[in-house]
Amino acid sequence: MSKSFDLALAGFGHVGRSFFRLIQDKAAFIENRYGLHLTLQVILEQGGGLLSASPSGLNDPEIADLPLAELRSHPLWKPGLDFAQAIARLTPGVLVLATPSSLKTGEPGLSLTRLALHSGWHVVTADKAPLVVDFSGLRRKAEQKRLCLKFSGATAAALPALDVGLYCLAGSEISLMEGILNGTTNFILTEMGKGRSYDACLEEAKARGIAEPDPSLDVSGRDTAIKLLLIARAIWESDITLEDIAIEGIAQLPLHFVRRATREGKKVKLIGRLERETKELARGEKKEKQGKIYASVQPQAIDSNHPLFNVDGTNKAIAFTTDTMGIVSVSGGKSDPRGAAAALLKDILHIST
């Protein structure tokens, strides 16, 4: 039984282009293994978009490498393409969101997501911003319409943080989640562990393309906090906000702090931490009530017994403490655009089955 999905891709930067290549490279594999046929119908970018003119969709491999200016002179380019109109003429499928939206307004991703859900489209997103700005509104909308809103790619690219928490640990109750969720800061801290200063390590991270020219989102701990927020909302169905998270970053972290940790056989890590109180109820009452959530991002010296002790360099990981399954940690998963694209594809496959 073969199934098929029409796709609309919004955002044609590194992640969007990787996704475009990925579904071409894997078309045969996806059909054989999952019985799913994907057809990319729309690519939306600033100022317009490409609209497929054939049943096989947008699959000319050269598109992936066109600079934006040339994309805009492609024969299929429609200036000012109206997304609502474009998807209205298609069978509802999946909107793949790879836009870089504003963390303040959530735009342009937020409006696209709302529109897609309104029109009966599922949404998978690598763009965190719409979820930061209006998570509960989007989730309510998706539930009303019985649509999926998935965001593996927005929490930690290919590290399956949400899947492990929601699926692999189903039936257990998670009381604590601790994660190293940002590769840039973990790289800097790992290098500082070798005795180098914060500035020297940051420069190296920039030189190697690990840190962005403006690394403030990462080193301030905000990127970790945002991922933590999405994880708490997805796994605990909590409504905590960024303001509820005590955030301390690693900018200008003094080397002596790291040196002392090293001397004590410890390592400094930027730990995102979510802990939930479990309230014991009266005797006879079996269910433990869900209690208050304590959320923080903080550089911490952890010792070798800690499940995240050996997550070094640009690696990421998350450890879940559960009532019935013990501590389960998952680590690794590529952080590059192809890893994020693979997470988007995975979410689509989960929707289709």
Next chain:
Amino acid sequence: MSKSFDLALAGFGHVGRSFFRLIQDKAAFIENRYGLHLTLQVILEQGGGLLSASPSGLNDPEIADLPLAELRSHPLWKPGLDFAQAIARLTPGVLVLATPSSLKTGEPGLSLTRLALHSGWHVVTADKAPLVVDFSGLRRKAEQKRLCLKFSGATAAALPALDVGLYCLAGSEISLMEGILNGTTNFILTEMGKGRSYDACLEEAKARGIAEPDPSLDVSGRDTAIKLLLIARAIWESDITLEDIAIEGIAQLPLHFVRRATREGKKVKLIGRLERETKELARGEKKEKQGKIYASVQPQAIDSNHPLFNVDGTNKAIAFTTDTMGIVSVSGGKSDPRGAAAALLKDILHIST
């Protein structure tokens, strides 16, 4: 929308009893979170079984602690209970298999599984033997009947090896899986790393209840091989058999082998390894053909870059090398009967959604 499943539990040893307690402890949580109501209708043991006489099923907490002799004089005990007859009068639900079956014949679990599938029941199993003896027959039967046959609990208890490989990495292609899948041997090797002899470490493992009185299944590497086999069959849909796995255990492993590794900054681990050749096809052909599988169980000295380097003591872990998501490792997960019971419950929850 609440859903309900009738359950039949076969095998009332440590795992079966833990499962019995678990679904009682978690009844309210399972209803609230997953909208699922579970009713245990049958408990099957040697010589007969308990058959529920009320709509609420078998839920007297005292049953969990009754020695087998007293279970057999329980008012609901039916000597020689016929499983086929017992389930015939119920709405098809889920058979929970916690029997200790023979690895040679697969019995008694194999016949129970066949009967359940034949009668329209899903099966979740912590018992490996039926899957070792007739995996493809059971899977074919389940597919024909559109039923689920799940076995998280048979591969590594609460370590979500199958879920990560099949679900979290969906869409990626796995070329290599390396696991530390046996807690007893990992405990012995970890202790030997401190300079103690094999015999001394084995004795301690026995004294602490980690190793069974007859540890041969573990130390011979056979337990690891069996888990590897189930993982290969589930994730790669391969039909390899135990004979295809080169098995070397750790029995009487010379201490100097471990000492040399320690001197070199390495650790000796009993690694279960599954590698699949990827055959490059002719140019233009996009799909990589699935190649030959190389499977082995062997004590190996691994260095600190290996994703399993820090999996010590009774811990277990598995690392997946993929094409698009990099290396993803998952570790931990309780190995005790409650962990295995939690894995059974998880499989049931996955069936229900």
